[in-house]
Amino acid sequence: MSGSAAFPPAGLRRLLNAVTRRTGLHYYVDKADLLEEVVGARMRLHGCHTCHDYLALLADGARGDAEWRELESVITIGETFFFRYAEQFAALERTILPRLIRQAEATRHLRIWSVGCANGAEPYSIAILLTRLLDEAGQKLADWRIDILGTDISTRALDQAREAAFSAWSLRDIAPTQRAEWFTPVSARLWRLHEGYRRMVTFRYSNILDLLRPDGGPAGPFDLILCRNVLIYFAQAQAVGLVHAMARRLVPEGWLLLGHSEPVSDFRPFLETVRLPGTLAFRAPSAAGAQAALAAVKPLPARRAQRAAAPVPLPDSTPVASAIRRVADGGQVARAMQMCRDHLARHPVDVRIHFLFAVLAWGHGNLLQAEESFRRVIYLCRDHVMARCYLARLLEDAGGHAQAARIRAQMTELASRCPPDAPLPDGDGLTAGGLLRLVRQLDEPSGAASAVAGTQQVPS
Numbered sequence: 360m361s362g363s364a365a366f367p368p369a370g371l372r373r374l375l376n377a378v379t380r381r382t383g384l385h386y387y388v389d390k391a392d393l394l395e396e397v398v399g400a401r402m403r404l405h406g407c408h409t410c411h412d413y414l415a416l417l418a419d420g421a422r423g424d425a426e427w428r429e430l431e432s433v434i435t436i437g438e439t440f441f442f443r444y445a446e447q448f449a450a451l452e453r454t455i456l457p458r459l460i461r462q463a464e465a466t467r468h469l470r471i472w473s474v475g476c477a478n479g480a481e482p483y484s485i486a487i488l489l490t491r492l493l494d495e496a497g498q499k500l501a502d503w504r505i506d507i508l509g510t511d512i513s514t515r516a517l518d519q520a521r522e523a524a525f526s527a528w529s530l531r532d533i534a535p536t537q538r539a540e541w542f543t544p545v546s547a548r549l550w551r552l553h554e555g556y557r558r559m560v561t562f563r564y565s566n567i568l569d570l571l572r573p574d575g576g577p578a579g580p581f582d583l584i585l586c587r588n589v590l591i592y593f594a595q596a597q598a599v600g601l602v603h604a605m606a607r608r609l610v611p612e613g614w615l616l617l618g619h620s621e622p623v624s625d626f627r628p629f630l631e632t633v634r635l636p637g638t639l640a641f642r643a644p645s646a647a648g649a650q651a652a653l654a655a656v657k658p659l660p661a662r663r664a665q666r667a668a669a670p671v672p673l674p675d676s677t678p679v680a681s682a683i684r685r686v687a688d689g690g691q692v693a694r695a696m697q698m699c700r701d702h703l704a705r706h707p708v709d710v711r712i713h714f715l716f717a718v719l720a721w722g723h724g725n726l727l728q729a730e731e732s733f734r735r736v737i738y739l740c741r742d743h744v745m746a747r748c749y750l751a752r753l754l755e756d757a758g759g760h761a762q763a764a765r766i767r768a769q770m771t772e773l774a775s776r777c778p779p780d781a782p783l784p785d786g787d788g789l790t791a792g793g794l795l796r797l798v799r800q801l802d803e804p805s806g807a808a809s810a811v812a813g814t815q816q817v818p819s
Contacts (some may be wrong), residue, residue, distance in 0.1 A: 366395050370410040372727060374398065377414060382431060382512060382566065382733055397433050401426070428564075431512045438557045439477045441484050444587065446637030447616055448484070454635055455614050459582050462612065468504040472581045473606075475589035476509030479520025479560065480529055483552055485585070486539055486559040500555075508577060511566035523552040537771060570604035571597075571708050572741075579608030587618035596700075599626075600707030602641075606630050609643040616640055650691045676702070676711050681802050683715060690721050710740045714785045717746070721753060729753060744773045744794065745785045771798055 361752035366374075375394065391414040398413060404424070407413040417423045417430070442448050449682070463469050469489070475480040486507055493500050511517050528547055530538055542550035567589060568577035584605050590598040605615055606629035610732040615630060626632075679702055687695035698718035703709060717732030730753055747770035774783070779792030786794070 366399075366410050366547050368412070369498075371520060373414060374410045376727065376731055376734075377417065378430075378434065380731065381427065382434070382568070392647065394434065398430070401430060401433070402414075413665065428514045433515075439480045440531055441480045441487075441525075443481065443484075444619065444638075445532070447587070447640075448488070450635040450638050451485070451616075451749070452488060452492070455583065455616075455640065457496070459614070460492060460498070463582065467498075467502055469506070470579070470581045471505075471507045471583045472579070472585070472608075473507065473509045474584065474586040476492060476511050476520060476562065477513070477516045478522060478525070478529065479509055479516075479562065479650065480525070481587070482507045482509040482520075482560045482562075482586060483523065483556055485583075488557040489494060489559075490556065492547045505559050509560055509562045510567075510577065511562075512564070512566050514564060518558075519557060523557050524549045525552070557710075567601060568597075570601055576604070577608065580610045581608055581613060582610055583614045583616075585616045587616060590617065596704050596707035599704070602626055603629050606641075606643060611643055611645050613643045614640055615642070640686055676706070676709050680711055680715055682717075683712075687719055688723075692719055695719055696723065702787050710736055711785065714743070714746055717749065721749070725752060726757065740784075742773050743785075744770055744783050744791070745772070745789075748794070771795065 364492050378394065398410065402408075402410070402413045405413070405416060407416060413527070416426055458467060471482070471485055473485070476482050483510060486505070489505060490500055493503060498527075509517075509520060511520075524545055525542070527550075529548060533541070538550060539555065542552055545551050565576060567576070586601075590601060593601065601619075602615070603626070607628065609615060617639075626641060628644070630643060633640045633642050679698075683695045683698045683702075686698060696716060696719050699712050699719065703716070706712070713732055714736045717729045717736065720726075720732060721729035730750065733746045733750040733753065736743050737750070738744070747766050751763045751767040751770060754760075754766065774791045774794050775782070777791035779790065779795075781791050783789050783794065785793055
């Protein structure tokens with residue numbers, strides 16, 4: 360951890376937390392020196408003397424949003440090239456895309472999503488390959504509707520993708536005859552993809568973490584999703600949660616391709632693993648199989664079961680939470696925290712267990728972990744009152760009075776929208792009206808958070 364004047368340890372931890380919260384890029388958690396180097400250049404550009412100054416810039420409304428986009432562009436790794444990973448493109452050419460073409464003969468409509476598309480080489484490679492396969496199948500491209508979506512967190516990469524001008528390095532796996540067929544030279548070092556292929560692809564900004572929010576991210580359904588060399592930068596629990604979210608955006612028997620180095624897991628019952636020569640692919644179950652998979656997780660009301668894009672609900676975590684509390688109340692806080700981690704590895708978007716883990720971390724003295732986990736609860740459940748209550752108290756104890764006041768105001772506003780006698784989730788019986796009375800009764804707003812926090816048994 361840095362000890363420089365510009366990057367004091369506490370400030371650099373805050374910066375790391377901010378980056379991982381927004382982007383999910385745990386890649387930088389053990390590479391603080393690399394993040395410091397990247398951020399240092401942005402700080403010098405804006406005249407920021409410390410990372411606290413830079414964090415204030417990132418929090419500054421429209422200016423902050425614009426700077427976040429620039430920072431995301433420089434901290435993401437966007438090196439790619441056409442037809443990268445020959446084994447997977449062989450599987451696409453010989454198995455996956457021909458099957459999708461046959462399945463879609465009635466509608467003549469295919470939807471494909473390239474996640475983390477960088478400079479566009481991947482979705483453009485799919486456009487080239489699909490054009491040839493349709494021609495070989497005796498189909499006219501003009502008779503088909505091909506929607507290929509490329510998304511990325513880097514606005515710079517997306518600008519390059521829309522420009523569709525590539526260097527020899529990006530075309531290094533393409534033979535000279537193919538390069539002449541698919542591209543037009545624009546300079547001694549750049550070639551632009553032909554307009555016909557470019558029209559098949561649309562690019563837009565998207566943070567993959569949006570998939571973990573209700574109705575977040577591209578809605579789908581997609582026939583094929585490519586998410587290669589993206590999940591390696593995320594924690595295991597997040598990666599599994601993201602795969603499940605993508606699985607819910609596939610048509611029955613749609614395909615998902617991950618990179619060779621991704622944290623591959625057993626994704627049943629959401630996806631089945633298909634072994635193809637030289638690679639693994641994942642396929643959504645058939646319509647009948649999808650219904651069986653949903654029922655295996657938890658029976659759905661008939662009205663929801665009929666919705667094509669209904670999300671798979673989490674199992675009831677009440678028994679798990681009760682067991683964790685019993686262990687923590689017995690003085691085994693470290694074991695209780697590990698039980699939370701084990702559960703979240705299987706159910707990474709379980710808000711209740713994330714909240715319990717945050718409370719345990721706070722009681723165990725791990726304030727940075729507690730702050731991160733409370734923020735994750737708020738990210739997953741925007742109207743979670745108690746997470747804001749605890750986070751406000753934690754931040755105030757650490758000296759972040761302005762941020763604590765802002766979060767406490769959000770807490771009060773959310774509580775005022777609830778029926779007064781409605782118990783607050785994770786409030787141990789505290790009602791919305793009871794919380795608001797505490798806020799009014801205590802002279803100091805921090806006292807309300809303190810009093811409410813005291814109602815929760817936090818093992819010491």
